[in-house]
Structures are given as C-alpha cells and as structure tokens.
Amino acid sequence: MDIDLASLTPRDRYKLLCGVVIPRPIAWVTTCNPDGSTNLAPFSFFNVFGADPATVVLGLEHHPDGRPKDTTANIDRTGEFVVHILTPDLNEIMVESAAQYAPGESETEALGLATEPAARVAPPRLCAAPVALECRKTVGLSLSPERCILVGEALSLTARDGLIDLDTCHVNWGDALPTARLFADRYARLVESDRLTIPTRPERPDS
Numbered sequence: 001m002d003i004d005l006a007s008l009t010p011r012d013r014y015k016l017l018c019g020v021v022i023p024r025p026i027a028w029v030t031t032c033n034p035d036g037s038t039n040l041a042p043f044s045f046f047n048v049f050g051a052d053p054a055t056v057v058l059g060l061e062h063h064p065d066g067r068p069k070d071t072t073a074n075i076d077r078t079g080e081f082v083v084h085i086l087t088p089d090l091n092e093i094m095v096e097s098a099a100q101y102a103p104g105e106s107e108t109e110a111l112g113l114a115t116e117p118a119a120r121v122a123p124p125r126l127c128a129a130p131v132a133l134e135c136r137k138t139v140g141l142s143l144s145p146e147r148c149i150l151v152g153e154a155l156s157l158t159a160r161d162g163l164i165d166l167d168t169c170h171v172n173w174g175d176a177l178p179t180a181r182l183f184a185d186r187y188a189r190l191v192e193s194d195r196l197t198i199p200t201r202p203e204r205p206d207s
Contacts (some may be wrong), residue, residue: 023180114181
C-alpha cells in the first residue's frame with residue numbers, strides 16, 4: 001500500500017501520522033498569561049533535538065481560524081516556558097488540562113495544581129511533575145495556518161529527589177517511566193525495556 005499524503009485532507013494526514021509515529025513523549029508546558037497567571041497545556045509533538053545547545057522542539061497548534069492559542073501567544077510575548085515530563089499517575093489531570101478553557105484562564109488554578117517558582121524563567125514549575133526543563137525561545141517557524149514549530153533552549157533541569165545520579169548523570173525512572181502518547185485518546189504505560197548495545201566493529205588495517 002502506497003499512500004500519497006498530498007492527496008489527503010490535513011485531518012486524514014494527521015490521523016495517519018499520529019497513528020504510525022508512536023509512541024511520542026508528552027510536554028506538559030507552563031507559560032505566563034498577560035495577567036501573570038499560569039497557563040498549562042500538554043503537547044505530544046515534542047522532543048529534544050540536541051545537547052549543544054540543549055535544544056527542545058514543540059509543535060504548537062493554532063485555533064481553526066489561525067489565531068495562536070494561549071501557549072504560543074504567551075511564548076511569543078515572553079520568550080519563556082517550562083516543559084514538564086509526566087508519569088502515568090498524572091495522566092488524568094494532564095488530559096483535563098487540555099480541555100477548552102477561556103482565553104487567559106489559568107488551568108493550574110482551575111485544577112488545583114500547585115506550582116513553585118522556576119530558577120531561571122518566569123513561568124513556574126509544577127510541583128507534581130517529576131522533571132521540569134526551564135526553556136527560552138530560540139526561534140519560531142510558521143509552517144501553515146494550523147501549526148508552528150517552536151525551537152527553544154533548555155536552560156535548567158529540575159528533577160525529583162533520587163531520580164538523577166549527578167556523579168554519572170544517569171536517570172533512574174524505576175517502575176514509573178514517563179507517559180507516552182499513542183493516537184486519539186490512547187496513552188501508553190511503559191513497563192518493559194531491553195538493553196541492546198551497539199557492537200564495536202574491528203578497525204580496518206591501513207591499506
């Protein structure tokens with residue numbers, strides 16, 4: 001089966017791409033509303049893309065009429081945001097934060113989610129999230145009326161006690177690996193992993 005993606009509607013392309021490119025990490029993002037309150041929204045078009053500088057990329061969706069949603073508007077205005085990584089115990093409230101709140105309404109206040117000041121940016125961190133990346137906008141790319149791509153630099157990483165061994169920079173998630181997004185309303189709980197080491201090939205003698 002060969003599918004010409006250009007022949008499909010954007011909605012059908014979205015369904016297919018989200019159904020085959022799985023699992024995807026979820027960025028639970030806080031930003032500052034114009035009145036200083038905290039906006040919160042989840043995004044599954046997200047990943048890290050480099051370490052020098054520490055680079056994160058978000059795919060931010062607009063309203064149907066092309067207007068930016070609160071997260072995009074807040075980042076465009078302030079240049080700052082915090083990406084949180086969540087575990088399955090936070091799935092339900094994460095989904096609740098994706099509901100249609102009024103423009104400028106604070107999801108953290110509506111949902112009773114406690115926050116604490118970030119170290120290097122204005123948006124606060126979520127106390128419940130095991131990991132937070134404090135980020136500054138590098139560049140935004142508008143690809144269509146539907147979506148923009150935001151590239152940011154991670155300035156700081158905060159983690160719950162015991163998660164990171166600073167001597168080795170190893171991360172130990174234990175039995176609570178982060179939530180993964182599948183498609184539609186499906187999410188994955190990661191419960192098993194394998195170790196597969198890249199083999200070392202012998203050097204070829206000089207010819």
